[in-house]
Amino acid sequence: DVGCLATLTPEQFADGCGEVVKHAVIADPELFAELEKTPLTLELLNRDVARVALIIARNIDIKRAVVVADECETNQRKLLNFGHSAGHAVEACENFELGHGNCVSIGMGIITRAAALHGICDAELPARIEELCARHGLKTRCELSADAVFAEALHDKKRAGDTIDLVIPHDIGRCSIDRTPLSTFHELIAEGLGQKGDAFAC
Numbered sequence: 001d002v003g004c005l006a007t008l009t010p011e012q013f014a015d016g017c018g019e020v021v022k023h024a025v026i027a028d029p030e031l032f033a034e035l036e037k038t039p040l041t042l043e044l045l046n047r048d049v050a051r052v053a054l055i056i057a058r059n060i061d062i063k064r065a066v067v068v069a070d071e072c073e074t075n076q077r078k079l080l081n082f083g084h085s086a087g088h089a090v091e092a093c094e095n096f097e098l099g100h101g102n103c104v105s106i107g108m109g110i111i112t113r114a115a116a117l118h119g120i121c122d123a124e125l126p127a128r129i130e131e132l133c134a135r136h137g138l139k140t141r142c143e144l145s146a147d148a149v150f151a152e153a154l155h156d157k158k159r160a161g162d163t164i165d166l167v168i169p170h171d172i173g174r175c176s177i178d179r180t181p182l183s184t185f186h187e188l189i190a191e192g193l194g195q196k197g198d199a200f201a202c
C-alpha cells in the first residue's frame with residue numbers, strides 16, 4: 001500500500017530514500033539517472049503514485065536479485081552494506097538521533113570521497129552521489145571526528161578480526177567488496193571526512 005507512505009514525515013520518507021539511492025549506486029545506473037531527473041519525494045507521491053510504486057518495485061527487485069545471487073555463495077549480499085560500515089558508526093556517534101537513511105547517506109559520502117581520492121572511482125562520482133542524496137533531503141557530511149567514527153566502527157558486526165569487508169564504489173552500478181585492514185578503514189574515514197593528516201592511532 002504505497003499510499004501509506006503519505007503518513008510519514010518528510011524526514012522519515014527521506015530516510016527510506018537513503019536505501020533507494022544506495023540500491024541505485026550498487027546495482028542500477030538507469031534508476032540513478034531517473035532519480036536525478038525526478039527525485040523520489042512526498043511531493044512525487046502526491047503527484048504520481050504509480051511512478052512511486054514502480055520505483056519501489058524496482059528496489060525490491062534489486063534487493064531480491066542481490067539476495068538470490070548470495071544463495072549461490074557469491075557474497076553479493078554484502079553489497080547491500082554500501083555506506084553502512086561508516087554509516088552505522090555515524091549513527092552510534094549521533095546517539096541514534098539522526099535517522100538511519102541520513103547516516104547511510106553520510107557513510108556513502110565518506111567512502112565515495114575516499115575512493116575518489118585513491119583514484120578508484122571518477123573524481124566526479126562523490127559530487128554526483130552527494131547531489132542525489134541532497135535532492136532527497138539527505139545529508140552526506142558531518143562534523144564528527146574520524147577517530148570517533150572509527151571507534152564506533154570497531155563494533156561493526158561485519159568486522160572480522162583486524163579486517164572489515166567494505167563496499168567500494170567504482171562507478172554507478174559497479175561496486176566491489178574489499179576485505180580491508182581496520183587501520184586502512186580508519187584512514188579512509190579520515191579522508192572521507194576531509195581530515196586526512198590526523199594521527200592514525202589504532
Ligand SMILES: [Zn+2]
Nearest residue numbers: 019084100104
Ligand atoms: Zn540500511
